[in-house]
Amino acid sequence: MLYKLDLLTIPIIKAAYTVIRKTVWDITDSQNILILIKKGSCKITMYGNEHILNEGDIIFIPGGEHYRREPINDEMCTLCYIHFVLQNPLIECEVDEAKGALNVTYDTEIKNVIANRDDFAPSDFTVYIQTKISLGQDISRELEIFNEAQNSLRKDALSRSITASLHLSRLLTRLSNICIKQLLSG
Numbered sequence: 001m002l003y004k005l006d007l008l009t010i011p012i013i014k015a016a017y018t019v020i021r022k023t024v025w026d027i028t029d030s031q032n033i034l035i036l037i038k039k040g041s042c043k044i045t046m047y048g049n050e051h052i053l054n055e056g057d058i059i060f061i062p063g064g065e066h067y068r069r070e071p072i073n074d075e076m077c078t079l080c081y082i083h084f085v086l087q088n089p090l091i092e093c094e095v096d097e098a099k100g101a102l103n104v105t106y107d108t109e110i111k112n113v114i115a116n117r118d119d120f121a122p123s124d125f126t127v128y129i130q131t132k133i134s135l136g137q138d139i140s141r142e143l144e145i146f147n148e149a150q151n152s153l154r155k156d157a158l159s160r161s162i163t164a165s166l167h168l169s170r171l172l173t174r175l176s177n178i179c180i181k182q183l184l185s186g
Contacts, residue, residue, distance in 0.1 A: 001131045002093045007172060008125040009087040013164040016082045016150040022071040031083040033061040036146055040077035043070045056135040058175065062090055080146045084168055098128055099183050127176030145171040
């Protein structure tokens, strides 16, 4: 599944934390959730689809979507969570629709820039996020952003939510860049 998010207004982080679990968790959360698998493996089922997640995988769970998290082989899994809300509605998007929009928006020169930069930000503040994104073994940048968001929430009340939300916007932009590269490369 592919989702289109509007970052013209920043998302608001409600919680960010890291847990180590091997328990079953069956819930519907009203907030959007990003989960980064820091260590180990687990299975998350939503929309009737099973997603096997390993170290370096991220899953996006839209607010209001029922999901079930289960251990694999009764092993522990370290998961980094960010719960957030969007000020503008989340839109489900077909891959062909996104490809068409991206091909119109980005000419060949811009496509090369996107392909060679990890921090490229779209000019119209639209980001695309897949349900599951595999980052591979090098998750250092994404983990750093998760940690920065989590640490920001521990600071004084005046600046914590803005700073944490800016970190989340940065993370969503990075993840979108990965998705956009995949869409534009076919």
